[in-house]
Amino acid sequence: MSFSWAKHYEPKSDLTKWLDERLPLPRLVYGAIGGGYPVPRNLNYFWNFGVLAGIALVIQIVTGIIMAMHYAPNALVAFDSTEHIMRDVNWGWMLRYAHANGASFFFIVVYIHIFRGLYFSSYKAPREMIWLLGLVIFLLMMATAFMGYVLPWGQMSFWGAKVITGLFGAIPLVGEPIQTWLLGGFAPDNAALNRFFSLHYLLPFVIAGVVILHIWALHIPGSSNPTGVEVKSESDTVPFHPYYTAKDGFGLGVFLILFCSVLFFAPNALGHPDNYIPANPLSTPAHIVPEWYFWPFYAILRAFTFDFFIVPAKLLGVLAMFASILLLFFLPWLDRSPVRSGNYRPLFRTFFIILVLDVLLLGYLGGAPAEEPYVMLSQLASAYYFAHFLIILPIISKIEKPKPLPFSITEAVLGKDSSGSVGGPALQPAE
Amino acid sequence: MAEQVTMNQDGTAAVESDGVRRRDFINIAAVSFAGVGGASVLIPLITQMAPSKDVLAQASTEVDVSAVQPGQAIKTVWRKQPMFIRNLTPEEISAADKVDVASLRDPQSLADRTLPGKTNWLVTLGVCTHLGCVPLGAAAGEVKGEFGGYFCPCHGSHYDTAARIRKGPAPKNLEVPEYEFLSDTVIKIG
Numbered sequence: 065m066s067f068s069w070a071k072h073y074e075p076k077s078d079l080t081k082w083l084d085e086r087l088p089l090p091r092l093v094y095g096a097i098g099g100g101y102p103v104p105r106n107l108n109y110f111w112n113f114g115v116l117a118g119i120a121l122v123i124q125i126v127t128g129i130i131m132a133m134h135y136a137p138n139a140l141v142a143f144d145s146t147e148h149i150m151r152d153v154n155w156g157w158m159l160r161y162a163h164a165n166g167a168s169f170f171f172i173v174v175y176i177h178i179f180r181g182l183y184f185s186s187y188k189a190p191r192e193m194i195w196l197l198g199l200v201i202f203l204l205m206m207a208t209a210f211m212g213y214v215l216p217w218g219q220m221s222f223w224g225a226k227v228i229t230g231l232f233g234a235i236p237l238v239g240e241p242i243q244t245w246l247l248g249g250f251a252p253d254n255a256a257l258n259r260f261f262s263l264h265y266l267l268p269f270v271i272a273g274v275v276i277l278h279i280w281a282l283h284i285p286g287s288s289n290p291t292g293v294e295v296k297s298e299s300d301t302v303p304f305h306p307y308y309t310a311k312d313g314f315g316l317g318v319f320l321i322l323f324c325s326v327l328f329f330a331p332n333a334l335g336h337p338d339n340y341i342p343a344n345p346l347s348t349p350a351h352i353v354p355e356w357y358f359w360p361f362y363a364i365l366r367a368f369t370f371d372f373f374i375v376p377a378k379l380l381g382v383l384a385m386f387a388s389i390l391l392l393f394f395l396p397w398l399d400r401s402p403v404r405s406g407n408y409r410p411l412f413r414t415f416f417i418i419l420v421l422d423v424l425l426l427g428y429l430g431g432a433p434a435e436e437p438y439v440m441l442s443q444l445a446s447a448y449y450f451a452h453f454l455i456i457l458p459i460i461s462k463i464e465k466p467k468p469l470p471f472s473i474t475e476a477v478l479g480k481d482s483s484g485s486v487g488g489p490a491l492q493p494a495e
Numbered sequence: 496m497a498e499q500v501t502m503n504q505d506g507t508a509a510v511e512s513d514g515v516r517r518r519d520f521i522n523i524a525a526v527s528f529a530g531v532g533g534a535s536v537l538i539p540l541i542t543q544m545a546p547s548k549d550v551l552a553q554a555s556t557e558v559d560v561s562a563v564q565p566g567q568a569i570k571t572v573w574r575k576q577p578m579f580i581r582n583l584t585p586e587e588i589s590a591a592d593k594v595d596v597a598s599l600r601d602p603q604s605l606a607d608r609t610l611p612g613k614t615n616w617l618v619t620l621g622v623c624t625h626l627g628c629v630p631l632g633a634a635a636g637e638v639k640g641e642f643g644g645y646f647c648p649c650h651g652s653h654y655d656t657a658a659r660i661r662k663g664p665a666p667k668n669l670e671v672p673e674y675e676f677l678s679d680t681v682i683k684i685g
Contacts, residue, residue, distance in 0.1 A: 350648050
């Protein structure tokens with residue numbers, strides 16, 4: 065694990081020496097996120113988002129555990145207990161707004177983290193496992209966010225639960241029994257609310273576990289970098305602490321300013337007013353959409369309005385929506401270009417920008433009503449999404465002529481003149 | 496089965512029969528036993544999530560429809576799901592009968608979807624067969640869609656006066672539950 069020049073943990077006091085011989089936990093932390101983890105010296109601010117996602121998870125777990133002390137998962141009182149948190153519990157309004165907007169910010173940083181990985185091809189060998197584990201985290205996040213949104217038991221909660229569990233009803237033959245089994249009834253009710261609460265409490269800790277695997281897998285090849293050229297010598301790296309703890313600290317400050325701006329000045333901007341109406345099984349809200357972070361996938365789901373051969377439109381939409389994420393699991397083997405960084409791949413870079421715009425368009429369309437021209441645009445944008453990964457990417461990796469790569473990270477940073485310093489003295493942390 | 500007794504170096508006897516040793520059998524039997532036992536423990540862990548007895552106990556409901564005039568509809572609840580009971584006008588019945596059944600996505604005639612002699616009473620679940628929203632069109636003043644029946648606002652499915660799917664993503668007609676007339680004005684659903 066890690067590079068030969070990685071510094072080793074040296075316990076200084078008698079207490080830390082005693083601990084190191086019995087449970088070397090400080091040694092593990094030092095090697096994972098301390099001075100013992102050498103990191104490429106040229107990381108840009110896009111490399112902040114992994115740490116930011118980790119902090120967003122901590123915010124969610126802390127605010128969530130506190131709210132569970134005041135919330136009652138029962139269909140009769142769930143809505144009232146949510147309002148009790150908002151109106152009566154000391155600082156309850158802030159904790160709930162932090163939790164609700166924290167979910168949005170978690171998705172924002174994770175989406176940027178994913179697109180960082182797409183642009184700099186962080187999924188390529190030898191980092192496939194990091195990418196795959198990241199997708200598992202993403203799927204767990206989506207399940208957790210969906211179940212969390214059901215808990216306030218407002219109109220959007222109820223109808224979201226109904227529509228999303230209805231997705232399973234599209235599966236031939238076993239679909240409806242599965243849906244009834246998931247809900248514990250024929251429609252969302254107390255049984256569904258209780259199990260969603262139980263799982264919503266559990267899954268964040270499963271996410272934390274997979275995050276540990278994600279970081280473990282990262283530390284075997286080490287972090288990627290904006291050139292995509294692998295670390296060759298000690299001069300290519302700096303220790304994680306203090307260099308990147310400082311850089312991540314700055315990024316965290318910016319993140320918290322943005323988070324607090326929304327939390328204190330526009331706490332409901334990202335939510336739906338309809339969720340402040342108690343759940344009513346007899347009345348569907350006029351415009352039913354999921355939370356914004358599901359909109360691109362919701363647009364793909366709704367794009368299928370026609371049957372294809374014997375497959376009904378409903379099943380097609382569900383399959384396409386799941387396929388749009390499952391497809392990403394195959395990405396390391398779809399993009400065969402040996403060059404990692406999009407900075408050196410002019411054709412790839414163009415199509416990457418189109419993909420980003422396409423996903424943003426899908427996001428807009430997923431939040432729009434189910435009528436023309438949105439339906440037709442969803443169909444085109446969905447088709448392009450799949451074409452990017454299945455057709456365009458494999459072709460680009462064959463026909464593209466990449467720009468010349470720098471010899472090393474050091475050369476990319478300091479220019480050719482300094483390439484003699486490769487293997488020279490390492491940078492030392494400022495004292 | 497030719498059994499062969501040989502002596503091991505430590506002097507214990509080992510019985511071999513066609514290469515399968517007594518210990519292999521014990522291993523397979525023990526692991527199988529534990530596997531079947533472990534798997535059977537999953538049954539209560541999985542089926543606890545299925546509808547409980549009190550949920551299943553609300554299986555049928557009785558509705559008085561004497562106040563529903565032709566052209567009107569009421570919403571009621573059966574198994575925690577909305578039900579639409581609609582008293583069709585003669586025009587709505589003839590509109591439904593005019594449609595060529597073979598041309599439909601889910602081919603059913605109005606007669607298939609109602610009880611004999613009671614074709615004006617259309618009893619369906621108020622659950623869109625796409626993803627389970629409640630379609631509009633039962634209450635007065637609601638949008639009835641392009642075919643004069645029901646319209647689902649979630650993803651734009653249009654149902655006709657026999658609540659058959661005509662346009663949009665839903666794969667099936669609105670479901671007709673099992674029901675009977677207890678008298679001329681009381682329907683028992685379920």
